[in-house]
């Protein structure tokens with residue numbers, strides 16, 4: 001992974017934000033910037049005094065002495081005797097008199113208060129939002145390969161497990177089989193709790209597998225992903241138990257058409273809200289607009305939900321409100337235009353309460369000219 005490149009890009013972002021020092025506290029951001037995969041530590045970044053490249057120090061505790069030495073790239077390692085946050089703040093105090101950036105999206109009120117107390121007004125903090133996350137939205141080739149490997153692993157597991165689904169099996173049994181097979185094939189873990197929602201429960205867009213048995217007739221939504229080399233995958237397929245009636249077929253076809261329209265609209269320079277409207281339009285036309293209750297997709301990478309978010313465009317009133325909010329100290333830097341190297345999901349769905357739901361989700365790479373669908377799994381309606 002190109003840690004130096006990432007650190008240099010962070011330096012540029014920090015200069016744009018007018019901070020010469022920054023405390024990185026969100027662990028996936030720390031992993032992205034220096035390679036540390038453990039679960040505790042603080043990364044201090046200093047780029048003042050006309051430096052050509054930033055100076056980094058990673059503060060962690062004694063549990064991670066060996067691991068930090070093995071993993072951390074481009075940062076001095078400090079095994080802190082005091083709390084990592086206090087150590088990092090003290091180290092950065094050379095930036096006294098200037099603003100020190102902190103990750104406003106990832107700090108508790110108590111941590112923020114402790115920081116203020118520790119520096120006793122010697123310098124001020126600037127609350128930054130999604131600075132590292134914005135860099136992470138554009139994937140390097142090596143990251144794309146890691147994600148592709150995760151996607152392929154999960155797709156293979158879907159193909160195998162779908163053959164074993166029978167009426168009467170509890171949803172949790174199907175989830176267990178998926179997760180067991182993923183781990184057996186080398187997954188480090190699941191990207192999130194596996195969703196298996198059968199029959200009327202398929203109308204729950206976020207139906208975590210329950211003890212409920214799969215009925216003899218109705219939809220089953222399977223939504224899961226694996227983590228491989230730190231990177232997540234995410235896929236959803238909906239299958240039908242027994243012969244689907246006309247309405248079920250119509251609903252499945254509308255969601256599939258919507259998903260294909262969403263993918264079709266993905267190319268560099270397109271606003272993320274345009275992808276959402278391309279998919280949403282089809283479901284509205286099919287009379288299912290009000291049953292599509294979530295956004296069309298999200299970025300995926302070291303975390304399951306990353307930038308960009310493919311949600312509905314804001315109304316003029318909302319935009320006005322956003323401008324007003326923009327005056328606060330937390331500046332939003334959310335990318336709202338697709339760029340080559342982004343990896344996103346396209347996952348429209350329709351959920352009819354008491355009846356059932358359908359969702360189809362692929363992962364898609366934004367290329368220089370359009371996009372490439374990474375998920376190889378078939379999308380015609382599988383009837384079991």
Ligand code: ZN
Pocket residue numbers: 223224234235236361
């Ligand atoms: Zn999903």
Ligand code: ZN
Pocket residue numbers: 234298345347361
């Ligand atoms: Zn998703």
